[in-house]
Amino acid sequence: MESERVHQGDGQPVSFTPDAVVAAFTAIPDLLARDAALTAHGRWLDVDCLLGPSTQPFHVAIRAGQIVDMTPAPVLMRSWRFAYRATPAALAAYWQKMPPAGWHDLLALTKRGHATLEGDLHPFMTHLQYFKDLLALPRQNGFGGAS
Numbered sequence: 713m714e715s716e717r718v719h720q721g722d723g724q725p726v727s728f729t730p731d732a733v734v735a736a737f738t739a740i741p742d743l744l745a746r747d748a749a750l751t752a753h754g755r756w757l758d759v760d761c762l763l764g765p766s767t768q769p770f771h772v773a774i775r776a777g778q779i780v781d782m783t784p785a786p787v788l789m790r791s792w793r794f795a796y797r798a799t800p801a802a803l804a805a806y807w808q809k810m811p812p813a814g815w816h817d818l819l820a821l822t823k824r825g826h827a828t829l830e831g832d833l834h835p836f837m838t839h840l841q842y843f844k845d846l847l848a849l850p851r852q853n854g855f856g857g858a859s
Contacts, residue, residue: 736807743853
């Protein structure tokens with residue numbers, strides 16, 4: 713697939729492909745399993761949701777802060793409480809070591825029109841910091857040259 717570019721905070725472009733964004737997103741359950749503090753932070757969260765790149769979202773089942781199932785959408789007749797989907801470019805920018813202003817926060821991405829948040833927002837807003845940290849896990853794994 714064709715490579716695209718997103719500018720880091722220092723103005724240097726970072727190449728990414730939508731496939732690389734999907735691959736980074738699929739690594740989130742393993743990254744979460746190694747992050748005991750984040751798992752403990754979400755210990756009261758039990759939800760089925762739709763998360764990920766808008767080109768390939770995933771049905772994610774979270775139980776006691778752990779991702780117990782992550783299946784590529786669409787899945788016939790599978791329900792979810794809320795959905796948070798962002799463009800691959802938005803996720804690539806969000807995952808930079810120092811995201812540019814306006815690309816640093818999940819809600820900022822929705823305000824810019826590069827992400828959508830829909831459904832029952834109560835579990836998302838109640839556990840907002842958990843989801844911000846969860847969806848930022850590829851950042852610490854070195855996505856786009858970040859270290």
